[in-house]
Amino acid sequence: MILLAALLLAGSTIDEAEHALAAGRTEQASQMVRQMIESGLVSDRIDRLRASIAAANGQDQQALSLFSGLARKYANDAALAEGAARAAFRLGRLEDASQWAALATARPNAGWRAWNLCGVIADQRQDFSRADECYSRALSLGPNRPEIFNNQGWSLLLRGQWTDAAKQLQMALAADPANRIARANLELAEAALTQDLPAKRENETLDAYAARLNDIGVIAEAAGDRKRAVAAFSQSVSIHPRWSEKAASNLARAEQR
DSSP states (O other): OHHHHHHHHHHHHHHHHHHHHHTTOHHHHHHHHHHHHHTTOOOHHHHHHHHHHHHHTTOHHHHHHHHHHHHHHSTTOHHHHHHHHHHHHHTTOHHHHHHHHHHHHTSTTOOHHHHHHHHHHHHHTTOHHHHHHHHHHHHHHSTTOHHHHHHHHHHHHHTTOHHHHHHHHHHHHHHOTTOHHHHHHHHHHHHHHSSSOOOOOTTOOHHHHHHHHHHHHHHHHHTTOHHHHHHHHHHHHHHOHHHHHHHHHHHHHHHHO
């Protein structure tokens, strides 16, 4: 009877920790997990919580270790494979991320986030046909999600399809007008559609302007527009010392092509 009561209490505590994490109270969830571990509780649900907390705190190596271990144990759980894929991607381990994303999306319970991540990874590998497939599946599961529209727009920017990119990014902003990433990407698309490099905005810092020019150069280079890339990188180099080294490296690469 005592054992049953202890198990019920443990289950209730884990439920509360999961609820706290879902509500964004990461520190509270972390404290509850520590207390459970200190009291001797061990379970896969606790390890799953630890993995999610590590991911939320940017502790990607720990998140990858925990998610991958659980994903191997529960091969049909798409969320665990997705967690491993996301952590690997953040660590720059693209091949591992791709493999885990493939496992996640092969499961029938894969959600839009898994397919969206699949598209992002495919873009990094310049596998644009796979990216299109992933984003299409993501939208079928999460219609009107600004995150998906934004990533589709970025994917099209990488291919030099400025007009189509702008359309997707406008859809992202229609779904979420406060989405700063989509707005910045739309500005890149609009800058690409006009041959002239954009002027510095009112109240824009030199640092931000140099970063924006560097981004324009990256997009132009990816699309094969060497002349525009060189111009953007050159201007970025001259504007702010923080960006001079990165933009100079980009400039040297673009000039060699």
